[in-house]
Amino acid sequence: MAENGIKLLAMRCAGFNNVSLKDIHNRFKVARVPAYSPHAIAEYTVALILAVNRKIHKAYVRTREGNFSINGLMGFDLNGKTAGIIGTGKIGQILIKILRGFNVKVIAYDLFPNQKAAEELGFDYVSLDDLYAQSDIISLNCPLTKETQYMINRKSMLKMKDGVILVNTGRGMLIDSADLVEALKDKKIGAVALDVYEEEENYFFEDKSTQVIEDDILGRLLSFYNVLLTSHQAYFTKEAVDAITLATLNLLKTLLKVKN
């Protein structure tokens, strides 16, 4: 890109795990949109939790087929359950606030705990092991870094409660997907909702409905009755897209010093 005269890479996303700043080495500027609507992602995370818990995605298909049976669709009350939130930044805090409204007990883990937020929102920071051991629902809301890559793997899933609901709206590589398939086959995990997937760039945002899915792990994940996978759409609200567009244009103006 530098050799082709690119001066600015303006990413329209919050996460910046897709660029190696070290390799770019200041040869061109890199910008992102750090916050557009954390509400969009937090609200979508709650939608996923409710959907997989109450099997709404299954019920939708059933009733459209004229099948009005509710066998197998039993969920559990969120009231009084424990949610473990990994990453208590902008999205995590809004998610916690919404979950507290359902009277869910929230425990959290963050590399940089925010005690003020904990007091205001009514949650406790715990160690990762305690979070795994105590949570009925676990949501990943931290960035993808060297430390967090594959943090959800065979070992960490063994520490979780049987039947835990796992939700990932963070980044695909937070979860070792091959290990997740094994944990699902072992019936360790109650349900999984994924808005991101580690190999998503080969599939997400494209219509592949008339093609063979060559990714065996993705294909296997899609085959589980208790997995709900969406195509990186948590951010996709009118407010967020408007904010992304405005922020990107403002960045272009500022960084390339374009006059009004």
Ligand SMILES: NC(=O)c1ccc[n+]([C@@H]2O[C@H](COP(=O)([O-])OP(=O)(O)OC[C@H]3O[C@@H](n4cnc5c(N)ncnc54)[C@H](O)[C@@H]3O)[C@@H](O)[C@H]2O)c1
């Ligand atoms: N699915 C989507 O559409 C979508 C949209 C936007 C963002 N995201 C993802 O959500 C993530 C969180 O976004 P945000 O706006 O809340 O970011 P944020 O920077 O406000 O918060 C991230 C939090 O994670 C914490 N953290 C960093 N390293 C950690 C670690 N090793 N363990 C635990 N916590 C750690 C940080 O201290 C911070 O509190 C982004 O990094 C991005 O990957 C997804």
